[in-house]
Amino acid sequence: MTDPGTTIEEAAWLTPAVRALPPHHAPQTHAELATAETPQRALHLNESPYPPSPRAIAAAEAALHDLNRYPDTRCGALAAAIAARTGVPAARIVFGVGSDELINVIAEMSLKPGDRCVAPAPSFPRYLVSTRLQGAVPVRVALDRDGAADGAALAAAVDARTPLVFACTPNPPSGGMMSGAALDAVVDGVPATTLLVIDEAYHEFGRHAGGPDVLARLARRRGPWIVLRTFSKAYCLAGLRIGYALCGSALEAEGLRRAKMQFNVTAVAQAAALAAYADEAYLRSTLDAVARERARLGDGLRALQLRVYPSAANFLSVDLGVPAQPVMQALAARGIHVRDWRDPGHLTQLRITIGLPADTDAVLDALPAALQGTPR
DSSP states (O other), X not given: OOOTTOOGGGOTTSOHHHHTSOOOOOOOOHHHHTTSXXXXXXOSSOOOSSOOOHHHHHHHHHHXXXXXXXXXXXXXXXXXXXXXXXXXXXXXXXXXXXXXXXXXXXHHHHOOTTOEEEEEESSOTHHHXXXXXXXXXXXXXXXXXXXXXXXXXXXXXXXXXXXXXXXXXXXTTTOOOOOHHHHHHHHHXXXXXXXXXXXXXXXXXXXXXXXXXXXXXXXXXXXXXXXXXXXXXXXXXXXXXXXXXXXSSHHHHHHHHHHSOTTOSOHHHHHHHHHHHHOHHHHHXXXXXXXXXHHHHHHHHHHTTOEEOOOXXXXXXXXXXXXXXXXXHHHHHTTEEOXXXXXXXXXXXXXXXXXXXXXXXXXXXXXXXXXXXXXX
16 A cells, blocks of 8 residues: 555656656536536536537437447448548548547657657647657647647757657637648648647637638648547537547558557447538537637627637637636636636636537626736
């Protein structure tokens, strides 16, 4: 039994990389908040406020009858559907337990101690965490003024010790989407010896907002690349944890398959994702609804004289001009849960998930009072 007085920094059986990580922080989920005595609005996890397609729910229920069998390790039917729509062969599509697992596997297969991994910052925290777990050095590249990943700056940060570069578009927590020129800069500027990963967790929202076609730009790249996408966001399947990697060649796909867990994506998740992917009308209705509320929330925040970051995702970020933590806590006291950027260089920014119309109303009603008394 471990001595109860031992701290995690003193645990000899932990690797130095794990001991050096910041303390684990688990955000409250919708299920936890639902047990509160008063109604709570979960606008802090970038979830969909809408349920999945009815076709996805029916497919998941049908898959429950075969839970005595292991799932298809290659997600064959789903891979075929995605291949037909994207043009990426099914053999070059690899699935994971959300994008999180795939990011971790990419770091495991690409990084060794002392290597450098270039990534935008602030962005999805898993890039930096997975880099540190491999004993590699994260290189943070600042976002552009509108909160998008800076393609030219990412490429310029690469050196001979950099086997891996991440870019994310649209980018959390800001919502900024890379322009075609920014994508060209990173696609053409990252050396052919370096793996370029473009995380499109919010792909469907970005395309709905008129964003550039990432796969089309990557088609001319001579070096290795991977595009990450997920069913957690636009397809409303966050609870089933399924994401996928579109790989530039069979080599990247084989590397992922060698490093990932064998039976990682459940049969229920595969069945639901396949049905959701086929229900394009439901996807369009979800994207339209999110875009409407995003615009309405943005207009309301600007009417409060706040700087709103351009967003093509299912969330908005705003610069409050005052420390975000007290405002976030004041909103939580009113049953509205949002997120700050959790970045030492951005202490006045707040991120708000796009919810239902009633959620938008609640935020706009509560925010002026939450801002009162906070010194500017």
